Amino acid sequence: MTIRTTRTGTARAAATARRGRYGAPAVLLAPFLLLFTACTLVPIGYAVRLSLFTERHSGLGFGGTETVFTGLGNYTRALEDEAYREGFLTIARYCLLYIPLMAGFALVLALLLDSALTRAKRFFQLALFIPHAVPGIIAALIWMYLYTPGISPVLDALETLGTQPDPLGNPLPAVVNMALWQWTGYNMVIFYAALQAIPREVLEAAVVDGAGPLRTALSIKIPLIKPSLAMVGLFTVIGSLQLFTEPMILHGTAPGVVSTWTPNMYAYTAAFERGDYGLAAASSVLLALAAALLSFAVTRATRSRSDRRKEAAA
């Protein structure tokens, strides 16, 4: 910022001050607002508009289509469709299996890294994080290869041991496994960062009071990183709602992964297999609403008690 000296009157000075106050934020915010409008608000608006219309045919249907307003017709059609509702159940089952496993693994790994016992911390941190650097679609393709009987070296090895694993026949654990591989390291880093931020004197006090490493982890460390746990939980739930890439890759090979396995796949199928863009838009909007509601609920439920006290006092 440069300071300008001016000989003009107070009115002009005030205007300059105003410009100074609003000018910089406006300039700095403009790129964000522009992109936000173009890439988020406009598409959402377009999707909402699409979701209110449907295409009607007549006779044999070869005479062209007519776009008609249906109001909430597409929404009721999506909600009435068992396949769509089933998609949300799939997500629920997925979350129940995935979140405890992922959070558990990530937490244990982070605690191990944080404990004084671990050697080669940097190496393990990096090694555990690397899977996250692999793009999701590539990871899914690699896993599909490892899941396919007849070509997978892992399954071959397991078969020689006398077991008959069939990951493609059990798509839910198969998808959970992919997600675990990809996200455990990432979330471990978040937990680890939180653990590192715990004041050392608290830990020292615990040691002085005679707490062993396990006791310290359970009674001091975990309670102190609860906010991180809550945040990881929130992001994971929202991420899970959008589950698409992994099951879409499996869709071709795992017969159990139907074309409407998750709500996102339902929208995709509606648009590109059935050509029903209204239904696709409506189911996407519903999914977005579900994500918004869920994140609101999770934030509410996991807010720390002190936050709530503060609010009550205010």
Added chain:
Amino acid sequence: MRSLVPSRRRALRAAATATAAALCVSLLAACGSDAKSSAGADDGKPVTLTFWGWAKGTKEVVAAFNAGHPNIQITFEEIPAGNAGGYAKLSNAVKAGNAPDVFNVEYPQLPDFVSQGAVQDISKLVGADLKARYLPQATELTSLGGRTWALPLDAAPQAFYYRKDLFEKAGITAPKTWDEFRTAAQKLKTAQPDARIATFFPDDPTTFEAMAWQNGARWFTAADDAWKADLTGPETKKVSAYWQQLIDEDLVHVQPSFSQQWTASLQKGETAGYLGASWGGGVLKSNLGTTPDINGKWAVAPMPTWDGNPASGMLGGTTFAVSKDSKKAKAAVEFATWATTTADGFKARIASGTSSAFPAATELVPVAKQAFNTDFYGGQDLYAVFPDAARSIKPGWTWGPVMGLTNGSLKDSFGKVAGRTGTIDDALAAAQQATLAEFKNRGLKVAQ
């Protein structure tokens, strides 16, 4: 630490991100469309056509066409096979207004594309003499509601490919009837316990549909300006019962079509046969031709039939369609005519070595025969088997107007057949119901 505490604003932003991502599907449709120039050939400049397709050998065909046609130049873009994402890409492009001028679409999906307003009526550009050059069963599938919508590239009669050496070892020959086929399947399994005679493709209902067609089923009829769907008639039930038994008795593999799993199983000799169509010969050859110990050991035979007399359905088969908004329909039809009916056009495709398409313009059979390298089949002439099969394609079959949905529904429930939690008949009943519901939803007239 502080910055990691979730705040309400953070949650809101997360929600906004989620919203944006969830809407991606719809967003795709909104992506910009290029304004197309409508320059014709009148100004002396060559017409440039965009063309999307995936049929084997297409690149070679386009190169040959461009070399011989200075006034029309084709820009070819290879897209994924229709059911592997190509149709999604196409319908998306149509919706966004940036569809190619001409594209490949298979017979089953043509009515769906026409019905969605993606295809241009080319009746005026296709004369009776041109139509007469194609196999009638093929033109029947490209004429809908009395108008012509596409030019057929190949008729796709069914064919049975098998490993001669494995069959000999098991003491069997190519079965002529479906009864013989089951006996052969049993013998093969006894001789080589890990081998099966063929595969049920849970991801590809069209193979099953061709079987039903072969038995005289007609899933869709368009009469008196109204649709009728009949996926559960006696002709279909006979086929479904037969296949259900093969699956239940573990006489066929259940694997996705053209998957790595299927290919690996063919390479290892654990799958000794493939119930496919004319074009499958080229696919097998290009998938397996590099495996030296099975090269030359494959053979082709007519499809087994129910009564021993030649009969065939049609499995896939590709057409050339002009997109609705293309201003270059005339040039597009000229290209499609060249690619489907001229010796040069067909030779370029077959000589690519990857295609064994059976020309819908049957006078080109000798051309295809000459251009096809038969080493993979130990010198056997595929084109000696196809013509009889093509003639025996049962006429009168019509594909439905919501085939994307019908096949999608079948695919989903064939998955249950693979997982042994459902039957083929369950799948057919579910698809029938879903199809009728979609007729109603789209406002199509349904015969009572």
